[in-house]
Amino acid sequence: MVAAFLTFLAEEQFSARTARLYLGHLGRFAAWLRERYESDLVEATSHYLRVYRTCLADPQRPASVDAALAALQRF
Secondary structure (H helix, E strand, O other): OHHHHHHHHHHOOOOHHHHHHHHHHHHHHHHHHHHHHOOOHHHOOHHHHHHHHHHHHOOOOHHHHHHHHHHHHHO
8 A cells, every 4th residue: 555655746746755754654654543542544534634644733833733634635
């Protein structure tokens, strides 16, 4: 699934830097899912995303939260 996402990013001509950032956000979300819900990316629900957004909002600035969510939305 991650390989397909990389292919998508390349086809849409995202820069290598943006692809790395998106993969980082995706990896952090995947790790959070495993730790919190013992779940993986294919099992992610809108509920999980809302909880994740809330968890991000406390220690991070709104722009950082938006960047993480944009990466997940692309995925």
